[in-house]
Amino acid sequence: MFNYNGKLFSDETQVLSHTNRGLKYGDALFETLRCVHGTLFFWEEHYFRLMASMRILRMEIPMEFTLEFLEAEIKKTIDGNQQDNAPVRVRLTIFRNGEGLYGPETNDISYLIETKTLDSPFYLVNEGEYEVELFKDYYVNKDMLSNLKTTNKLLHVVASVYAKENGYANCLLVNTDKLVVEGINGNLFLVQGNVVKTPPLADGCLDGIIRKKIIEIVSAAEDMELVEESISPFELQKSDEMFLTNSIVGIQPISKYRKKEFGKNISKSLVGKLNARARMSQTN
Structure with a gap:
């Protein structure tokens, strides 16, 4: 119903x-x-x-x-x-x-x-393969409308078709400045050492709820540093980890981009802290 x-x-x-x-x-x-x-x-x-x-x-x-x-x-x-x-x-x-x-x-x-x-009450880390590729046929606009969760998602639909046709689990979208903005269905984070980096809203990414939670968690951690800065495609293969976030999956680690394979240690650490925040919302 x-x-x-x-x-x-x-x-x-x-x-x-x-x-x-x-x-x-x-x-x-x-x-x-x-x-x-x-x-x-x-x-x-x-x-x-x-x-x-x-x-x-x-x-x-x-x-x-x-x-x-x-x-x-x-x-x-x-x-x-x-x-x-x-x-x-x-x-x-x-x-x-x-x-x-x-x-x-x-x-x-x-x-x-x-x-x-859903299958699980809490967020779990997907241990399977999750390969992504850049989608460069069309671009995300750098404006406030791109930050909103509207039903204007043709770019994301076409990118999903491209991913399926080419055997990818997801695609990374770029904006009109050719900067990496987000995945088809979630916000993007890179990990380099102890630095966790995500694109700013000004680049056109979705103003995601789990994005905000991860920013809060990383900012409060003594052993990690949160950076909101534009991401160039050249940075992707230099990263130790990459993951996507959304309200249903929570954290989705990316296992491979082109020839580079990525770890999942930070993703696993963060998903536990995200679940803790979700449990707090149950008691409040």
């Missing part, structure tokens, strides 16, 4: 019309997050990112759209799918209502909540 504007519908129900602006113009935002035993991981961060993004896109935020209201709607969807005791992937999509061309007739919104069970 899914939740459309507060009502639960079976998966076979068609609720979106041909006028839907998310379909016609990509006029939509979304959040994906984990829920374990009724606790939404890092829910406050997801909620405030969503509210800020809606304001940037001039969407009208309904009065009832409190943190508590949306949390209750998510949990209602989970209950409707009988997933109360399972780890769950949640996707919350917000799209602008009404007709119109590029100019919308209204800034009112609708919401859609979908849930799917």
